[in-house]
Amino acid sequence: MTSVTTPPRRRAEALTRGRIVEVAVELLDTDGEGGLTFRALARALATGAGAIYWHVANKDELLAAATDAVVADALATESAGDPADRVRAVALGLFDAIDEHPWVAGQLSASSWQATSPRIFEIVGRQVRDLGVPHARWFTVTSVLVQYVLGAAAQNAANARILGPDVDRDEFLGAVSTTWEELDPDEYAFTRTVAEQMRSHDDREQFLAGIDLVLAGISTLAPG
Template sequence: MATRARRTQRRNQVLSREHIIDTAIELLDAGGEGALTVRALTERLATGSGAVYYHVGTRDELLDTATETVITAALATKPAQASATPAEEIRAVALALFDAIADHQWLATRLTLQIIRNPVGPVTVGVFERIGRQMGALGVPQARWFDAASTLVHYILGAVSQNARIEGDTSGVEPAADREEFLGATSAAWQELNPEDYPFMHAIVGQITEHDDREQFLTGIAIVLDGLTRLR
């Protein structure tokens, strides 16, 4: 019994919380939430389930921690310029979140769940604080700070989620489907619409295959920011 206890102690000393979280993120990136099981994690780490529970708790707690780890790193992103404007600060964190979800397809669902389920958690508070602290500098009246920050956060979450594969999607679209092929098929389908009934769709049909997702995302940020400055 004493020998077993010493082995467990040595293993727990080597197996850090950070290593477990990093490995969990690797599994999530490779196969989504379905790939993250305690069995898969223990096999990858060559350890027992007790060590995992000891360091990170349940699977749901591990998912929350993995989400927090990725989002915290994204929120730490700073603009390239040392003396950045409030708009540049917001664009920097917005793009960091956009890129984080592009790199971690499972993250869109988990981030949304965190915002909804845990309003006092580090993810929700971190996102709102990083965005919201720029409201005063933008000239938004304090009485409108919550509405203004919420509008930006809702746009960012909605836009980045739209560009990610949502966990549980049953549309039949493969997560690795070729973007150009998908947009080309969509453009061709829109061209088949009756131009008298859908004049706008026909006017933009050539733009869908040429647009850049990140540039489109930044255009949306610019539109929201322009609207916020008018609250003054």
């Protein structure tokens, strides 16, 4: 009796570095950094780990490539308008990208001067230059903008991760707002007065308001 052997499952497309990075992003989105292993990646790609190592040396390189891919995609959209409008567009692109891929925040924080960060610094810096900021202030002003964008986006992603998918945001903010309203009126006079604003705030609008505050400060540096 002739035995029948099941043929190995074939990949639907050629294995490339780009495809590996694409699947790595998907794994990071669903399982986090801990879920990104070469075994899981090989299984998702229907290949062997050795084939992946041909394109990517190790997990650190893979994480850097995945981060760079997400950031490059976020910065790819051309924005019309003046330099301030372009700053807002870049900032929102990064905010939304980190909101969608929360693991990116940790990667940017861990490698602040590595490959991806100069990409962000360059595009923000060009807008700072076009806003008329004196050359001697370019580094400081660009750094402040980048730090605000990445810091606020990272905090937003961290908040979402803490709440988790099963927690209703409106209910959570309502409960916190009520707690603020019940604080001691002498010790927390200010906090009590903004409790309702905290309850109804929109994270994205609040982020953009921060960008506008930074831009207002920058405008005082430009001649004329």
